Amino acid sequence: MQAVRGVKDVLPDEAPNWQFLEKTCREWFARYGFDEIRVPIFEATGLFARSIGEDTDIVGKEMYTFDDKSGQSLSLRPEGTAGVIRAYIQSGLQREALVRLYYQGPMFRHERPQAGRLRQFHQIGAEVLGSESPLADAEVLVLTADLFQALGLDGLQLEINSIGCRECRPRYTVALRGFLEGRAADLCENCVRRTATNPLRVLDCKVETCRTHTAAAPFIPDHLCAACADHFAVVRGQLEAAGVGFVVNPRMVRGLDYYTRTAFEWTSDRLGAQSTVAAGGRYDRLVEQLGGQARPGIGFALGVERLLLLMETRPATPPDLFVVLAGEGAEAALAPVLRAVRGAGLKVDRAYGGSMKSQMKRAGKSGAPRCLIAGDDELARGTAVLRDMVAHSQREVPLAEVVAALK
RNA sequence: GUGGGCGUAGCUCAGUCGGUAGAGCCCCGGAUUGUGGUUCCGGUUGUCGCGGGUUCGAGCCCCGUCGCUCACCCCA
Structure with a gap:
């Protein structure tokens, strides 16, 4: 007998590292006013389809989906936000003006395993619900910076971007698509396809020729509406005030459909291809999309296994x-x-x-x-x-x- | 899902030109009968990932399969 492909045991010699990471996160979340929420590992499949997006790879081909004995389609959660928002709406927490929540636990995606990429992996994440203020975005980012410092991690890089709102993003998408369609001959096969389905992702392409041929493309930060531009400016200003270093990456996009405005990613250059160690962003339409009242939100998740790859091994504490x-x-x-x-x-x-x-x-x-x-x-x-x-x-x-x- | 590399003891690995499997670590025991970490002596451990094929003979060659790994892809 052996474990199923893409899953891993945490053996006793690794447990201290997990415990240290979990404990440090709990401590810092508490300092920033977050309360823990624990939500189920599986949900109705429709929840993920409606939040993450029907057309994303995650929902389209990576979920562990099955019918239970009553014939209902269920899926093991591929990420944490959808379930947290569902619980937030269902419990009535959405009636509170402002709620800060954190969660942790296993997530499941049927991908080809690789360094830092497992089929059952663990995330620790946090969500601020009920505020549209850019101060919330900034504080979440400062929290992540404090967290990584407390974990003894340096050499991580923070990239941020704004991907606009329902006002400005459609306009921008049209402009970008127009630009890309004129250059289809120079783009890779994937990008030609993405030009039609999700043109923002073309900017994110790793192929060198795609990058050079999109160097003159319109970039989102230059096409934000006034409200989004102001929002983004305040976030940047607050990060500077707090002394958190970052770079604006105008090519950065998110893989989940629900993001709006602020998007960010913490990366390491020591992890090979799976370099993202934490990522998140604002999702101002998600709550109402899932049937709740209109509530803005922002959150992030960090990849536990990826962070542990970067952390020093902690010895077990000996008996007294x-x-x-x-x-x-x-x-x-x-x-x-x-x-x-x-x-x-x-x-x-x-x-x-x-x-x-x-x-x-x-x-x-x-x-x-x-x-x-x-x-x-x-x-x-x-x-x-x-x-x-x-x-x-x-x-x-x-x-x-x-x-x-x-x- | 696509491609490359790799699977030999619990771990890290060696194994020549095909001739029937080794080292170090770990673990266990002992060094005058109740005292550890060092040292010395001794000992256990293998479906050579699995299944087929070629051969007098396969750890070694061939095919398949499973797993690990790296990259693509995707993303935390």
Whole structure:
């Protein structure tokens, strides 16, 4: 038996890294006023089709979709925002003026596995719902910058763009398509197709000739309506004020249909092709698109596995004490001591048998700074040996005083 | 979904011209009977990814398949 393709076990030696990442995120989300929300791993397929977009690759060919026993079409979530917005509407949270939420958990996409790309992968994300203010956009970005700093990650680059709103984007799209149609002969096959379906993505193409031939194309930031341009200017100004470095990438587009205005991406140059480590943007129409009241929102998600690839490996924390039992009655005599030590909040490791020598070896390997050796002679006196594994010294301690001796 | 590279012990890998499989690490035991991390001695471990084919004989050659990996694509 082996695990299904594209999924991965998190083994004990990796768990500390996951825990550190999760804990750091929770802490920083709390500092910025976000509350946790936990939503299901599967939803009605229609939710994703309506939010992410029927024509996106994610919905079109990458979802794990199945019919349940009642014949309803369900899908494992390919991203987190759709479910969070659904819950936001359904629960009545949308009646609050402003809500900040964060979530974490597995997402599923049927893609060809690659470095930093799995079929079950994990995201941690956050959403600010109810404010159209560019201050919200900026604060979300500052939060991500703080988060990466707290995680000890440097060398990440922030790229931002504005992709306009329902007012200006259609006008821009027409202008861009006009430009691209005149140059179809110079573009790659994909881009010729995208010119018709999703012309913004042509700007995002990696093919060198496409990039050079679109160098003179109209770019979105120059074609924003006044409201979008103001919004984008405030976001940039706030980032500068907060001391968060960024570059405007006028070619950047998002893969999900629901984005409007601010779009951003944090990337690393150490991850090969899957360089995006976190990304997000504003989605001012999504809530009403899903049947809620008209509510603006902005959010992002970070890729846990990708971030972990960049982070230093954290060692597991060793136990505070290793207990070595070396006599017939040792187990019974030590039982209350074990409970007391653990009750005092200390981490205790032990073996369940074996020679004293092997138990000592285990004690040394465990990394415990001290070990408690309980042999017949000492137990007869109501004591045990407390050994300092670092100093190689030991002394006899009455069983009742073990907890105190460990403090 | 498309293409390239790779699958040998738990891990990292060696294995010549086809001749029947090795090292290091890890793990276990021991070095005078109750004391670890160093050192020394000893020991366990393989459907050579899987299935077929060629051959007297296949880890090695051929085909298929599964998996890993890198890139495309897509995206966090």
